[in-house]
Amino acid sequence: MDSNTATVLTEEEKQQTPKSRKVPTKLPKPKKKNKKILQNWQLYIFILPAFLYFFIFHYIPMYGIQIAFKDFIPSSGIWGSEWVGLEHFKRFFDSYYFWDLIKNTLGLSVYELIIGFPLPIILALALNEAKDGLYKRTVQTVTYAPHFISVVVMAGMIIAFLSPATGIINHGLTLLGFDPIPFMSDPKWFKTVYVFSGVWQSTGWGTIIYLAALSGVDPQHHEAAIVDGATRLQRIWHINVPALVPTMIILLIMNLGNIMAMGFEKILLLQNPLNLESSNVIATFVYQAGLLDAQYSFAAAVGLFNSVINAILLITVNQIAKKRSETSLW
């Protein structure tokens, strides 16, 4: 949800900046900036806790990224540890698991994007056609619900339902004459399990942002189209879908910008030694190497590599979107 919503913020910002420059005329005129600051000193106290929080837990870690270029020894501290240049990066690029990690990371997120991105759009378009009433409300109430299930319970459900001996899915498969599938221990199945459980959990919730966009469509367009003899499908395709395009572009940029950093908490829970071959992604590797094996500098370097790729992707995709359409993050 965070990534979806993030988008809109920037648009918000864009539209508000021009307005905010105007000083409200009725307020006692701030003759000088200094005076304004003095007069509103209490507002700085209001923002102080948030400022401290972001400074300590977000900006100091950014400063700490330098350990990726050092041999961090806890007792000497960040500053006292020795510089080693790009050594950790080299070690990572040369390692035998480098390409596997890249393949899994990209594979999982591209798969998720292809399946998971269009579904909320389709569901939202369908919901928009349904008349307001008990039926529509029921559909929404039910499909939104899984969003609130914790990732641990979600992983528990996946493991329980897919168990080869006792899971309901395999009972169903056996009933239909198929052999039970060891979903959780066969690397071939890991990505599918991850992607489709995500579809189950977040498709309904994902419709909200599109429904908001659809509620902004002027009913007169539809009335005019009906008069002109347009069918329902034609109206959906030529009126509703274009209305969603800006939202789609923004969400697509956000998704592509996050392509190297997907639902890592769920992957970590579903990972086991048997499916590691296809479930080991950069983020889980950083966790393993950094926090379990305490190779802080090496793990920080791998994490930094990941963030840099992400940032490059985000900026590139945003530039492309800016050139090709009116919509972009900034």
Next chain:
Amino acid sequence: MNSAISETMTDKIIKILIYVFLGFATLIVLYPLVYIISASISDPADVNSGKMWLFPKGITFEGYRIIFENGAIWKGYLNTVFYTVLGTTINLAVTIPAAYALSRKDFAGRNLFMAMFVITMFFSGGLIPTYLVVKSLGLIDTIWAMVLPNAAAVWNIVIARVFFQSTIPKELEEAAIIDGASNFKMFFKIILPLSMPIIAVMGLFYGVGHWNGYFNALIYLSDKELFPLQLVLREILVLQEMASQNTDVTGSMAEAMHSKQQLAAVIKYGVMIVSTLPIIIIYPFLQRFFVKGVMIGSLKG
């Protein structure tokens, strides 16, 4: 949306198909949820053999009884309640005043602060440097590791700011300033009483996050006494299950092992329900407020 003009035959068929599609989607989402509820009160043998597939079979509350007698689950529950209350209180104390200050157009530097916060949505130090900061502050294995590293969320500050900008009448603030009220006085006497809706929304947003979160606990806590419910669940639902599946799939299962697994299975579905109970209870509010939150966020001019 449709006018009085009669629909054509194809339109009617399309409409029916849309309703069928929506019903189908709903059933797919609903089935696992119903299954969990039924499985939690069914005879484990029937659940595991696949005889129970929709409605409860051989109804028993043995699973729930075992859950209520389990000390670790209780402990985790209490810890989670504590983290949720403390964490949400801190979240609100950080978010609401900051969002209010940022909503004031006469607050010099507000764009600078806003930029500072928003940048962290796109760039971060990453897992390891953040962990090292928490560690060097001495927060590891303390309750503070559960509430301070996520003391605020940028997105929620933005939503609360939009709320203040759009619902607090400017005239009210101007009048208060002319009357010589300080910003403190104005905030506590005038703004806060008007802000109950946004405080409720933010409380729910943050509260659900604390209730469902496990990752901070996983990396910052090793003392079992401090484990929140989600970590206890992880042991029951993920670690034990994985272990039993991976070792027993191929070999023939011993009888004793079998009954132990069946027992685990009953607890399994029961703990899913028990741990999600508070969320289920407030779900009607959650749905309304969360949707509102997303809507505020997506407000475009």
